[in-house]
Amino acid sequence: MTKKKIVIDLKEIIELRHYFHQHPELSNNEFNTTKKIKAVLTAWEVSILPTGLDTGILAEIKGKQTGSIIALRADIDALPVQEETSLAFKSLNSGIMHACGHDLHLTSLLGAIKYFKDNRDQIKGTIRFLFQPAEEAGGGAEQVIKKNVLKDVKAILGFHNNPNLPVGTIAVQSGPMMAGCYKFEITIKGQGSHGAKPEKGHDPIIAVTEIVGALQTIVSRNINPQDAVVISVTNINAGNVWNVIPSEAYLQGTVRLFDEKNAKLVRQRLFELTEGIAKAFGQSVEIGWSERALPINNDSNLTQAVINNLSSTVHKPLLSMAGEDFATYQKKIPGVFAFVGSNGAPDVADWHEPNFVGLDETLTTGVDYFIEGAKGLLAYLNEEMK
Numbered sequence: 001m002t003k004k005k006i007v008i009d010l011k012e013i014i015e016l017r018h019y020f021h022q023h024p025e026l027s028n029n030e031f032n033t034t035k036k037i038k039a040v041l042t043a044w045e046v047s048i049l050p051t052g053l054d055t056g057i058l059a060e061i062k063g064k065q066t067g068s069i070i071a072l073r074a075d076i077d078a079l080p081v082q083e084e085t086s087l088a089f090k091s092l093n094s095g096i097m098h099a100c101g102h103d104l105h106l107t108s109l110l111g112a113i114k115y116f117k118d119n120r121d122q123i124k125g126t127i128r129f130l131f132q133p134a135e136e137a138g139g140g141a142e143q144v145i146k147k148n149v150l151k152d153v154k155a156i157l158g159f160h161n162n163p164n165l166p167v168g169t170i171a172v173q174s175g176p177m178m179a180g181c182y183k184f185e186i187t188i189k190g191q192g193s194h195g196a197k198p199e200k201g202h203d204p205i206i207a208v209t210e211i212v213g214a215l216q217t218i219v220s221r222n223i224n225p226q227d228a229v230v231i232s233v234t235n236i237n238a239g240n241v242w243n244v245i246p247s248e249a250y251l252q253g254t255v256r257l258f259d260e261k262n263a264k265l266v267r268q269r270l271f272e273l274t275e276g277i278a279k280a281f282g283q284s285v286e287i288g289w290s291e292r293a294l295p296i297n298n299d300s301n302l303t304q305a306v307i308n309n310l311s312s313t314v315h316k317p318l319l320s321m322a323g324e325d326f327a328t329y330q331k332k333i334p335g336v337f338a339f340v341g342s343n344g345a346p347d348v349a350d351w352h353e354p355n356f357v358g359l360d361e362t363l364t365t366g367v368d369y370f371i372e373g374a375k376g377l378l379a380y381l382n383e384e385m386k
């Protein structure tokens with residue numbers, strides 16, 4: 001059944017999108033962005049709740065009817081990327097760009113606020129609007145949770161624009177959507193010596209190169225072939241001159257996966273292989289492992305409630321190996337996260353690339369997603385409370 005589309009005038013929202021795109025700010029530095037959002041909300045007479053956050057905002061609209069409290073979330077930060085697009089509204093801040101399209105997320109949320117402030121009779125409950133800082137650098141969602149911003153919120157809704165999907169489409173499913181993201185660091189401590197006298201030392205370069213190869217066997221030999229897992233070593237450092245064997249070698253990299261049980265397994269094998277190889281070469285090792293984002297995992301009942309209420313074409317998503325800190329909220333409260341098509345051209349530039357272009361038309365779908373999704377969630381949660 002095709003739902004009737006909500007029609008709202010997006011002229012002001014598109015202008016705001018251009019403003020935010022021209023004035024991008026890095027994670028935890030979104031001071032001007034926060035100020036601008038605040039000014040818009042104040043002009044619209046929408047109430048802003050105290051959060052204790054340095055950047056980011058929580059707004060609230062109470063419906064005319066009672067019901068559950070839900071939150072709609074958009075991230076607001078940009079990246080240290082020099083924009084190379086030919087957009088008329090390209091970044092004015094040198095070396096900083098909305099290369100992940102968070103400008104589209106935050107203005108879609110403003111569009112939903114603009115609609116709901118004039119249609120409070122359509123809200124059966126309360127909607128909180130969360131403009132979250134620092135998604136890119138990590139830690140933004142964690143900061144929000146630590147400040148208890150989501151107290152009493154029963155469900156949370158968010159999206160990421162996706163340039164690989166055509167404008168007008170939404171991709172969502174219950175269960176996994178985006179990967180969990182982990183960082184590892186390994187320091188091998190050997191013993192340096194003259195390049196001509198390797199027998200006098202314990203060469204950490206030999207150990208580190210063995211480790212790089214061995215880490216690749218985790219996916220091929222330990223993980224169920226039907227599960228998607230990526231292990232990438234992205235940085236190696238050892239020595240600084242041609243005729244000296246160094247005493248230390250360092251490497252770091254990332255692991256991406258959808259099933260948290262595989263995180264435990266990868267971590268265990270990474271430690272076993274690294275410590276075993278270091279020992280075999282007479283060296284010691286320090287290993288660091290940290291979780292940067294959990295896998296996005298959509299609640300099945302809520303996802304169905306959202307999908308049932310959407311007017312856009314809905315597809316099954318292609319899972320993304322990229323991470324998103326929306327998953328941090330889903331650890332606390334059930335939530336739904338979707339991809340909203342933002343371009344769809346054949347050779348389109350992807351997230352974080354200097355030529356990334358999310359089209360203005362994305363806003364139509366983004367705003368609808370928030371409005372229709374919020375109504376779907378509230379209808380479902382209120383029914384459950386009965």
Ligand SMILES: [Zn+2]
Pocket residue numbers: 100136351352
């Ligand atoms: Zn990003």
Ligand SMILES: [Zn+2]
Pocket residue numbers: 100101102135160
């Ligand atoms: Zn992003």
